[in-house]
Amino acid sequence: MSTEGFAPPPQTPARGTVSGRRSFPGARSIAALILREMATSYGRSPGGYIWAILEPIGGIVMLSLAFSAFLRNPSLGVSFPMFYATGMMPFVMYIDLQGKISSALNFSKPLLAYPTVTFIDAIAGRFILAVMTKLLVSYLIFGGIMLIYETRVTLDFVHIFESFAMAALLGLGLGTLTCYVFTRFPLAQKAWGIVMQPLFLVSGVFFLYETIPDPYQSYLWYNPLVHVVGIMRKGFYPTYDASYASPVYVLSIALISLTLGLLLLWRYHAEILTR
Template sequence: MTSTPPAAAPALPPAQMPAQPPAAGRARRFASLRTVAALVLREMSTRYGRTPGGYLWAILEPLAAILFLSLGFSLVIRSPSLGTSFLLFYATGYLAFNLYNTIANTTARALNFSKPLLQFPAVTWVDAILARFILNGLTGSLMAILLLSGTLVVIDSRTVLDLPPAVLAMALSMVLGLGAGTLNCVLMGLYPLWEVAWSVITRPLFLASGVIYIYEDLPPLAQEILWYNPLLHITGLMRTGFYPTYTAAYASVTYVLLTGLILLALGLVLMGRYHRVILNR
């Protein structure tokens, strides 16, 4: 009697490849960079795309301020404190001050401007602040380059430029503006009246920052007091790049940089602690 062959063992299923995680679950590359870029484009369209002239107005506004300063003071005094051109003297002071002022004011309102978008997990308060800082910093720097270049062409000056001090002054303006704006962003969010108080406190800042004069023109008592205004150091450093005979020995890069970084560090710490409180109001 023949024996039946044993039944063949069932075939094993082929080895399965591990399932790929869904695309939605993958961490997006450069997510923060994309968010900041999107916020920058949004502000560009809302701030410059909906107004007549757009970016042209961003150039005409400081240009008008410089022209009015030059015309007004040329009727009162014969020559500026440095050189012979009122346009160049006031442009070198006003543009550095205006860069700080623009960054500080726009950064301070970053959360209010992007508050609807901050409800999404992909958008953080850091993105909102960085977007406003990058856009206004680049816009202000480009505007300063155009206006200063145009001023040098119009006055037909043989000015010997020293770019490193001028570039350093603009960079310090941006750091100081970011620090003051970040701290004010927290204070304005927690205490709405601080926005009014800050506007009153800083109203004389234009006169105290060396825009229409140089540090050496001040009496000794005023020099001792105003030395602690970091913007006075920035305008003096800015002018050393356009006036070879001017040294601005009083200007301290370390003091300005430390002031900006301390304000920025304090603002970041407070924002990390209280940003949810501000957004839930």
């Protein structure tokens, strides 16, 4: 039977072909941005990753020496380094993430001229590397303290990872929003830096939320990092309830900031990059 005039049926693309064409370049771009970030942030100076570990250790040592001079025991447990590490590490994760993501567009601006690299790739690359780095640093610091000191802690990994996840999402959300604000309005970055300077003092790093008298305690509740630190300490000290901590509140701030930041960047990133 003649087949003249009959066109062959359309070829169905193999599974993953269409999505692969869209996602694979993005994955390659993110991987390339991660390698560039590693070389730039940690590879330019000798011992770059060592400094990433020594910086929080220095803060923990200073707090431990300062408060152990006039306090017999920390507010929780028997180890000053462990108590301050449980406050310092989630705080450092948030600070590092928010700072790196807020400057993602400026950092990767030359590469964003290529059509295969998007602003989402730039944000994702910095986010992934920062989270991996801070988790590794936290593991080394917590493990080292438990080996050197008698801590008498009981690890609850669910709450520990919950705290880190909240800190990471909060850093991602506020970092994405401030990424738009800082690149569109450069003076806002200086104002943000001034406002954030006392953040370390009011985030529960070296005190317990319950020890703050009213009405200041009710004011501190609106600082999302107080909730993040409280849940982290709940993961190390089983007697600590942290009933005030609200993951829903922290995630609401993180997701609202992330959504708003992504919408603003999607709408205006072309204008920002041409400046």
